[in-house]
Amino acid sequence: MSLQSAAQEEGAPERASWLPFARRLEGQGLELRRTGITTLQINVGRLCNQTCRHCHLEAGPDRPEIMDGETMAAVMAYAATARVDVCDITGGAPELVPGIEELVAGLVQPGRQLLFRTNLTLITEPGGRPLLDLLRRLQVALVASFPSTDPGQTASLRGRGVWERSLAALAALNRLGYGQEDTGLTLNLVVNPAGAFLPPGQEQAQRQFRRVLASRWGIRFNRLFTFANAPLGRFRSWLKSSGNLERYQGRLAACFNPCTLDGLMCRTLVSVGWHGQLADCDFNLAAGLTWEAGRLRVQDLATLPLAGRPIAVGDHCYACTAGAGFT
Numbered sequence: 001m002s003l004q005s006a007a008q009e010e011g012a013p014e015r016a017s018w019l020p021f022a023r024r025l026e027g028q029g030l031e032l033r034r035t036g037i038t039t040l041q042i043n044v045g046r047l048c049n050q051t052c053r054h055c056h057l058e059a060g061p062d063r064p065e066i067m068d069g070e071t072m073a074a075v076m077a078y079a080a081t082a083r084v085d086v087c088d089i090t091g092g093a094p095e096l097v098p099g100i101e102e103l104v105a106g107l108v109q110p111g112r113q114l115l116f117r118t119n120l121t122l123i124t125e126p127g128g129r130p131l132l133d134l135l136r137r138l139q140v141a142l143v144a145s146f147p148s149t150d151p152g153q154t155a156s157l158r159g160r161g162v163w164e165r166s167l168a169a170l171a172a173l174n175r176l177g178y179g180q181e182d183t184g185l186t187l188n189l190v191v192n193p194a195g196a197f198l199p200p201g202q203e204q205a206q207r208q209f210r211r212v213l214a215s216r217w218g219i220r221f222n223r224l225f226t227f228a229n230a231p232l233g234r235f236r237s238w239l240k241s242s243g244n245l246e247r248y249q250g251r252l253a254a255c256f257n258p259c260t261l262d263g264l265m266c267r268t269l270v271s272v273g274w275h276g277q278l279a280d281c282d283f284n285l286a287a288g289l290t291w292e293a294g295r296l297r298v299q300d301l302a303t304l305p306l307a308g309r310p311i312a313v314g315d316h317c318y319a320c321t322a323g324a325g326f327t
């Protein structure tokens with residue numbers, strides 16, 4: 001096999017039109033370093049009831065990686081000592097992980113905001129009721145992925161029936177007070193593009209979703225965030241198999257916006273993986289860019305990382321720094 005075909009085989013696109021992210025930063029005299037840490041993001045595992053095409057973690061029903069009770073206890077102990085302002089629980093589908101209620105309750109602290117990410121297809125199911133009651137009681141903010149107001153587009157990205165179940169869940173959450181004024185129950189939506197293109201502007205997308213969801217189905221939410229898909233995991237496999245990888249990376253790189261660097265989440269966040277491994281963000285975790293190659297775990301940390309610590313970067317960082325960015 002020639003060198004060129006070996007590179008293609010491994011999915012390394014030829015970089016005729018774009019520089020590796022690290023070299024791009026270097027060439028412009030830029031660097032990515034931590035400032036003060038405010039957020040602990042906790043990825044409780046790859047187990048999920050869906051197999052979305054854009055998933056950067058390749059989460060799904062057969063994934064065995066989930067956080068165990070011992071690691072959850074270490075996360076809670078670290079969060080208590082580290083005194084972060086925000087704890088952000090993500091997955092996979094966190095609803096499926098045994099012990100998730102204990103983790104949620106254990107992360108509550110006065111003055112701290114708790115976020116819980118949901119794909120909406122489990123949270124209002126009868127089996128999820130105790131968890132939902134707990135989240136409501138503790139006023140945990142829900143961050144729900146709802147990619148499109150178009151049922152067909154959602155089906156192609158996430159599977160048949162997902163759109164209908166997600167819409168029903170949003171309506172049920174509204175009835176419980178989520179997304180309604182003066183309840184203190186926040187319901188934010190996250191939108192990813194359905195293919196190899198950049199997301200629309202956040203303000204414009206928020207206006208459109210607000211109008212369509214309210215007028216057609218009477219659904220309300222607080223805020224909407226648009227994110228570019230990171231070329232990792234299942235989305236990367238799809239980009240490769242559909243011949244879109246180089247074009248997509250090139251497009252992200254062409255839209256590189258250095259003004260986004262100051263607001264990147266990796267500057268203020270520590271990401272903890274399902275086995276306690278640490279990373280600068282969930283994308284680095286997915287890419288295997290963990291601290292000390294995964295040997296350093298949350299159990300080993302007593303304090304927050306110092307400001308000024310360099311952040312590991314990869315070409316997927318172009319997804320966070322394209323256009324208006326991803327914060």
Ligand code: SF4
Nearest residue numbers: 264266281283317320
């Ligand atoms: S993927 Fe995004 S958040 Fe993570 S290190 Fe790169 S720029 Fe920062």
